[in-house]
Amino acid sequence: MNPGVRVKTFKIDGLDVAGREDQTVLDVATEHGIPIPTMCHLEGLTSVGACRLCLVEVVGRSRLLPACVTPVEEGMAVVTNSERLQNYRRMLLEMLFVEGNHICAVCVSNGHCELQGLAQTLGVTHVHFPYHYPDRPVDASHSRFVVDHDRCVMCTRCVRVCNEVEGAHTWDVMGNGANVRVVTDLNEAWGRSETCTGCGKCVHVCPTGALFEKGHSVAEMLKKRQFLPYLTAMRRRQ
């Protein structure tokens, strides 16, 4: 540890824990084996607090805070799994399901999808909101990859890995509200992108079947993420 870094002591779910001042609540919880559900967060990428699934309570604060971007503080008391949080997390997942078109049974990522997995872990057997059935495009213009916007949950992992790790910044975000979506270049067809290197990192960090490799049928798309911790560790060493 760098001698200049200070250590903060605090509590998570009543357990005494300690973390470096540059760590987040999620970092320290993970180190202590305390599970906090996440989706947009991915080790090796900058955290953005987009999905809100990691919301936690901090005693004395009326607002809920996303654990992935909340720095640790001396003496804070964090609650990670109250009934209120569980209700909000289920509600968030349900909103993700109704906002897109998630037909798990015919999805390339069936059985390997983080959205589907979280629904089961957090106890979502059905959604309480009416489904939107939005008309969203599928772009299969790339020679090796497809983006199916029906399945996109706007976690922006693809945007971040393309910018921060590959350095291409092919992906970005366009529009807002219900019309928000990820785009390649300036909303060009992916196959015509001049910046895409074809590395496939975006495909493999995508938590759902929104990004996948061509040639995979239902449940066949396994995402391989080993490259990310490896690359970040190697770069840190340089």
Place this chain on the structure above:
Amino acid sequence: MSKARLATIWLDGCSGCHMSFLDMDEHLVTLSEQADLVYSPYVDTKEFPKNVDITLVEGAIGNTEDLEKVRKVRANTRILVSLGDCAVTGNVSSMRNTFGVERVLKHAYEETATLNAQIPKIDIPLLLERARPIHEFVTVDVFVPGCPPDAPTIAYCLDELLAGRTPDMNKYTRFGK
């Protein structure tokens, strides 16, 4: 104790959930000792009976007939079980929803037909604008996601309900399983 009255019904789905029910194999014998199947595609009853204890509903609500049926089921059932992803989420049945009824019918019966292309209009129920999950129309008591939920999942659900308990379906199944 008298036997429970069990029913199953098939709406806008592929019958895969009903196939899965049959996959319970020898457990069907055990079930038959505890429940009578009073209405189902498996039996010949024409009218949905009164005073049903448990009804398993497969499929989404896709047309006017589905809607009439599910309302009748609800009115005569103590515990209504949404069986499978079509009933629970709309699933594959709902994949037509983004296109609109007119385009879907045109594509299926005119553009892709090779003989006597025409949209059927006589003696068939009208498609609703969107196929939707059952609980958007009637109150559902138990949700069993899965496409289809496998036989052990259905067996667990029915065993728990027949024993007077509420099944925890998340341990057994999920969307798409």
